[in-house]
Amino acid sequence: MKTMNHVRFLVASILVALSSLAHAGGNAEAGKAASLVCATCHGQDGATGIDPSYPNLAGQGELYLSRQLEMILSGERPVALMAGQLNGKSPQDLADLAAYYASLPGKPGQAAGDDDSIELAEKIFRGGIGGKRVAACGACHGPTGMGNALAGFPGIAGQSDAYTIAQLVAYREGERTTDESFGGMMRDVAHGLTDGEIKALADYLKRMH
Numbered sequence: 001m002k003t004m005n006h007v008r009f010l011v012a013s014i015l016v017a018l019s020s021l022a023h024a025g026g027n028a029e030a031g032k033a034a035s036l037v038c039a040t041c042h043g044q045d046g047a048t049g050i051d052p053s054y055p056n057l058a059g060q061g062e063l064y065l066s067r068q069l070e071m072i073l074s075g076e077r078p079v080a081l082m083a084g085q086l087n088g089k090s091p092q093d094l095a096d097l098a099a100y101y102a103s104l105p106g107k108p109g110q111a112a113g114d115d116d117s118i119e120l121a122e123k124i125f126r127g128g129i130g131g132k133r134v135a136a137c138g139a140c141h142g143p144t145g146m147g148n149a150l151a152g153f154p155g156i157a158g159q160s161d162a163y164t165i166a167q168l169v170a171y172r173e174g175e176r177t178t179d180e181s182f183g184g185m186m187r188d189v190a191h192g193l194t195d196g197e198i199k200a201l202a203d204y205l206k207r208m209h
Contacts, residue, residue: 031100059106
C-alpha cells in the first residue's frame with residue numbers, strides 16, 4: 001500500500017510539474033503594490049504575521065502560492081479569515097501576489113522542544129514512520145524543507161508552528177482536501193500522525209531553513 005501511494009504521488013507530481021510549464025508567471029513589483037492589504041495580517045515582510053496561526057508567505061513557492069490563492073478565491077479551499085479578501089482579483093492579480101511573496105526571504109524561527117522531541121521530529125522528517133504509512137517529509141518537501149517550486153510542493157521550513165499544526169490536523173481529520181491532485185497523499189501521511197508527533201514536527205520545521 002505504501003509503495004502504491006508513492007507511485008500514485010510520483011505520477012501526480014510529474015503531471016503537476018508539466019502543467020506548471022504553462023503556468024503564467026506573476027510580476028513581483030505589481031504584487032508588491034497589491035500586497036498592502038495582505039500585510040495587515042501577514043506582516044510587511046510576509047513572515048511576521050499578527051497571529052502565530054497565520055502562515056508565513058515569504059519565500060514560499062510561486063506556483064504553490066498561486067494555486068492556493070486560486071482555491072481560496074473559488075471556495076475550493078475554505079479559509080474563513082480570508083473570506084472576501086480576494087474578491088475581484090483576477091488570475092493575473094493572484095499570480096502577481098504569489099510572485100511577490102515568493103521573492104521575499106524566508107525567516108526561520110526557534111525550536112522550543114526538548115532534545116527528544118527534536119530527535120523524534122527529525123526521524124519523521126528524514127525517514128517517515130515505517131508501518132504507519134507516514135512518508136518522509138523531506139522526500140517531497142526537500143532535504144531542507146524548502147519545497148519543490150517546479151512541482152508545486154510547498155516549503156515547510158520556517159513555517160509558523162501553530163499554522164503547521166492546524167494544517168496537519170486538518171489533513172488528518174479530512175477537513176483539508178487540497179491534496180487531491182496528489183492522490184490524497186497529505187491526508188494519508190497525516191492520518192498516521194499523533195497529536196504529539198504533529199506538535200514535534202511543527203516545532204522542528206519552524207527552525208529549519
